[in-house]
Amino acid sequence: MSQISEMARQLGQALGKTDEYQALKRAISGVDDDRKISSLRGRLEELENELTGQIRSGKEPDEAVAKEYEETVEELQGKPEYQRLVAAQENFDKVLRKVNETIAEGIREGADSRIVLPS
Numbered sequence: 001m002s003q004i005s006e007m008a009r010q011l012g013q014a015l016g017k018t019d020e021y022q023a024l025k026r027a028i029s030g031v032d033d034d035r036k037i038s039s040l041r042g043r044l045e046e047l048e049n050e051l052t053g054q055i056r057s058g059k060e061p062d063e064a065v066a067k068e069y070e071e072t073v074e075e076l077q078g079k080p081e082y083q084r085l086v087a088a089q090e091n092f093d094k095v096l097r098k099v100n101e102t103i104a105e106g107i108r109e110g111a112d113s114r115i116v117l118p119s
Contacts, residue, residue: 040075
């Protein structure tokens with residue numbers, strides 16, 4: 001198992017060096033440094049909690065709160081910094097999907113192999 005853990009650590013290090021991850025890191029930093037986006041995200045969380053609480057207590061969500069939530073989401077999504085974050089996350093997710101597909105392929109090949117490796 002220690003060999004697999006070491007290979008996983010090396011994979012993590014390699015992923016951290018990819019252009020996609022570096023772009024994601026910059027996008028996260030840009031969003032975190034933007035006060036307006038931080039404010040919008042905080043307000044969204046408050047509205048989400050309020051709406052969730054209303055739904056859990058069996059009430060219809062307050063129309064004014066729901067409308068403010070939708071408007072806040074639209075405002076956040078319209079921010080270029082936020083759009084960069086979403087695009088960077090999608091690009092890094094594509095890399096991770098490809099890695100997972102490659103790992104799954106290796107697992108299938110390993111399972112079909114007659115050679116048994118010590119763990």
